[in-house]
Amino acid sequence: MQLDPQGVAPDDLSHAGSVVDKAIEYMLEQNIAPISAASALLGGALGLLARTMDDRSIAGVLRNALASVESGELREMRDHLPGGDAHP
Missing domain, CATH: 1.20.5 (Single alpha-helices involved in coiled-coils or other helix-helix interfaces)
Known part of the structure; x- marks a missing residue:
């Protein structure tokens, strides 16, 4: 890899x-x-x-995912999809 x-x-x-x-x-x-x-x-x-992975590494992956949600990154992705602004 x-x-x-x-x-x-x-x-x-x-x-x-x-x-x-x-x-x-x-x-x-x-x-x-x-x-x-x-x-x-x-x-x-x-x-x-x-x-x-060990638990600490998994927690890091989950923290990164949560940071994407909290920063609005996923909202931006949703807003660019057809019908994506249905749930603000």
């Missing part, structure tokens, strides 16, 4: 993201509620982290 030039993301992150996007698309086509799909993906992600 190679890191990007800034040493942050593995080089296969884009591929993994594409696979997850397809899984989300499939779940929504199967009429799985978005909250159910998101909860299943989050549970799976936490399970994978638990098998591959």
Whole structure:
């Protein structure tokens, strides 16, 4: 696994993201509620982290995710999607 030039993301992150996007698309086509799909993906992600990282590292990943929410980064992403401004 190679890191990007800034040493942050593995080089296969884009591929993994594409696979997850397809899984989300499939779940929504199967009429799985978005909250159910998101909860299943989050549970799976936490399970994978638990098998591959120590608790302190997992907490760091979760702190980074929370910082993205608190900074408005996810809101900006939502606002750029069709119908994304439905929930301020």
